[in-house]
Amino acid sequence: MTSHLGKMSFIFVDGLTHRIIDVLPSRQLDHLITYFKQFSKKARHSVRYFVMDMNANYGKLIQKVFPNAVIVTDRFHIIQHIHRNLNTLRIKEMNTFKKDEKAYKHLKKYWKLLLKDAFDVNDTDYHYHQSFKTYLTHAQILDRLLDYSPVLKQAYEFVQELRYAYRQRDFELFMEVIHHVDLSLPEWLRKKFDIFKIYQNGIYQVFITPYSNGITEAINNQTDYLWL
Known part of the structure; x- marks a missing residue:
């Protein structure tokens, strides 16, 4: 190693x-x-x-x-690559808003929710969030973040599909998601994930070995x- x-x-x-x-x-x-x-x-x-x-x-x-x-x-760099590019898109979408707008502030403050596995986002515990001025679960906050940007929502769903395949150790599903990425996503983002096609032999080993x-x-x- x-x-x-x-x-x-x-x-x-x-x-x-x-x-x-x-x-x-x-x-x-x-x-x-x-x-x-x-x-x-x-x-x-x-x-x-x-x-x-x-x-x-x-x-x-x-x-x-x-x-x-x-x-x-x-495997660490596979997840890192996925997160880095989703986060880059979040920043790009965030910067389409003015800094004093709620959308900008929320996308900046709650960015970690976008990088979590959907299964790990709490949808039962309510807490008061001053920036929203109401009680919300983390899942509800995530929904509001995604409502700010259709393209971010699309990319988030794409990433969650990848994470699901990775978690299930399903290489065929993982590569199927990569090969059928939605063409409406930004071209720069789609190209970033082409690297998984180039290294698919090494990625396959991730799914069948513990290393x-x-x-x-x-x-x-x-x-x-x-x-x-």
């Missing part, structure tokens, strides 16, 4: 033991190939899975050094904190 530590370093972790194997000063492909070729052919050929981000370009490394390894797209870069992300976050 791999990740980046600093701008040019490379950290890799044993996905089973969560043990840091090494931290390399460079992530340049030639340097990585030279480093990993120090390991025996038997050891390198025994590597079965290689977890990496969708934007990481280690295909040649795997082909030359770990020929028996299967690429697994990092992720979660431990590597945690290590990176701790190290980033120490560097502050």
